[in-house]
Amino acid sequence: MKYIQRNTQETKINASLNIYGEGRGKIDTKIGFFDHMLESFSKHSLMDFEITCEGDRHIDNHHSVEDCGIVLGQLLKEEIYPIINIERFGNAAVVxxxxxxxxxxxxxxRAFLVFDMSNYGDFKGKVGDFDIELTEEFFRALCLNAGLCTHIYLKRGKNLHHIIEATFKAFALSLKRALYLNKNIQIPSTKGVL
Incomplete structure (x- = not known):
């Protein structure tokens, strides 16, 4: 289990992560819908993580959501690299x-994010107290800090709650599959290093 504490003038975050856990999440960011999404991420990735965030929510939720992504990405990077004995690639489509x-x-x-919700149209609005455009900010922060190349694509959908929840679940399942332990794969690259 890895631990991290990150304090800035905008947020104070404490978090821990075990990537090969049982899917237990203990989340308190003070943003109800976001907490629900992180609990779903924990459950479907089978990762155990705890995260608490005190943020400048009197301004908005942007700093809290983005900084939680930064912290989870940093924890993932510590747990994952150097890469050995994993599948490396993972994908999932969630309905x-x-x-x-x-x-x-x-x-x-090699960090990269393609986040394509164009099948919805103007991906703006709120679910509860959560600005839906923060979904992309969270995944960008997480992927850039974890060194993940990630493509997230909305195939279809109308209900914003359903779309965002399917996004978190698809990411969780894809990551779980990419990190699946396989003793037959020493280093999953022709370079010999990742």
């Missing part, structure tokens, strides 16, 4: 009623 979101991940220590 939630009318919504379907696909996520493809390469655990390669």
């Amino acid at each position: 939630m009623d009318e919504a379907c979101v696909e996520c493809d991940i390469d655990v390669c220590n």
